[in-house]
Amino acid sequence: MPGRNIGLGIVGSGRIGTLRARLATGHSAVGSISVSDLDPANAAKLASLVGGRSHGSDNLAVIDDPDVTAVIVSTSEGEHLAPMLAAIERGKPVLVEKPIALTVREADRVLEALAKFGGNVRVGYSRRYKERYQIAKEQVIKGRVGRLTGGAARVFNSRSQALAMMARNPHATPVVDALTYYVDLMNWLFEGRKIVEIYARGQTGVLKAAGHDVPDVSYAVLTYDDGAVVNLGVGYALPEKYPALGHAARVEVLGIGGVMILDDDHTDQIMYSETGVPHVYLPDHNVNMVFLQSGTPGDWALGEFWGPIANETRAWLDHLATGRPCTLATPEDARATLEATLAIEHSMRIGSAVTLPLRAG
CATH class of the missing domain: 3.30.360.10 (Dihydrodipicolinate Reductase; domain 2)
Known part of the structure; x- marks a missing residue:
């Protein structure tokens, strides 16, 4: 695997954003982590936990950060669209928590942005990564x-x-x-x-x-x-x-x-x-x-996290770092499910x- 060439941006520093950030710190391709959250205290807490950089409540600042090369969107369900579109427009791969959106029209806007700008978006339907x-x-x-x-x-x-x-x-x-x-x-x-x-x-x-x-x-x-x-x-x-x-x-x-x-x-x-x-x-x-x-999502045991979210996060990072295929849901899959x-x-x-x-x- 190449050196630490992924600068990861976490938009949404709640439980799942924090978990994915902690998992990412142990991945050999992740070189830096930047975070944001609607509650700046959550972002500061996560940044301190993973040795990352906090952008407080400014999600766009994370996505615009020149050190960020890939983005995880782990906001609440109704707030996925704006950071996804911003990352797509800037050519940055995205892992977004499910569901991709809360309306078919919003899901179609993601597909339209991908058709216009290209890009790589995957959706975290983590049951796929239960063994x-x-x-x-x-x-x-x-x-x-x-x-x-x-x-x-x-x-x-x-x-x-x-x-x-x-x-x-x-x-x-x-x-x-x-x-x-x-x-x-x-x-x-x-x-x-x-x-x-x-x-x-x-x-x-x-x-x-x-x-x-x-x-x-x-x-x-x-x-x-x-x-x-x-x-x-x-x-x-x-x-x-x-x-x-x-x-x-x-x-x-x-x-x-x-x-x-x-x-x-x-x-x-x-x-x-x-x-x-x-x-x-x-x-x-x-x-x-x-x-x-x-x-x-899985379980902590003896200092390690085991289960679907861990498997899925590592598979996505491997995919970005090496081009290895992954079975995370595509935006088209996620739209059909929605x-x-x-x-x-x-x-x-x-x-x-x-x-x-x-x-x-």
Whole structure:
């Protein structure tokens, strides 16, 4: 690998921005890190932690910094677009957290900017970098389950994380913010096909009672252009002390030559602690019983971070440093996933099937 030729800019110094910055400091191709955040204190804290340079709350200053050659956009979901466009216009590769945007029109603006200026943008759908799903993709590529005809996935999490997520951004619903991972995962496994119809149903309850008119549980049937069908479900309002520290999931893929059943609930890794275990995303939320390894980004162990975010971050940096291919989602992938999640929510609202493509908006 070449010397430390990547100057990394981190736009958004919250939990995931901080985690990616810490991972990047250990990569042999990263020579410097610059950071910003809407809260200048967060930027200063992260800069001190990783030995980087703080630009306070000025995101554009990070992207304009001549030492910055690549940018990670880890702002809240509704603030991805402006820093992405700025980096694209300046010819700097981007890794942006999912979703790429919150509307199809905003996603199209990213694609239009790439068509005009060129560039390299990848989107952090980190389920792709959980080892079991990389291995599953290999089986599909090798044809070991034959032509795919259907699949299913569902993800559980607690109401504590749902409420915190929507307090940060009311548009980041459980479907748009969480089920989106499994829409992307299925689109990746069913690569080469397009979703043409979505039929979804949801039921409200505790989240609506808390002031958010979104379903506690949602289920959707996705039909692809070759007739393959996939069922997706999300339950993001389980009791606040539910043992998952993030996603508790199950994924199934069926083909004419076989089936894969991928248990990602982590119910085989249970710990009970009198002192409690902190939640990955909720600093004041401890649970006594936990499913170990259910934290969505991964886990710290013996001074190292293990899991999907670590694998994904290193793969992206390797890609930039050496040209090595990576399986991070492209902007086109991310737009298709966003369109599907918005169609799921629209189908629930109108009570009938929705055909794709959606009208941009």
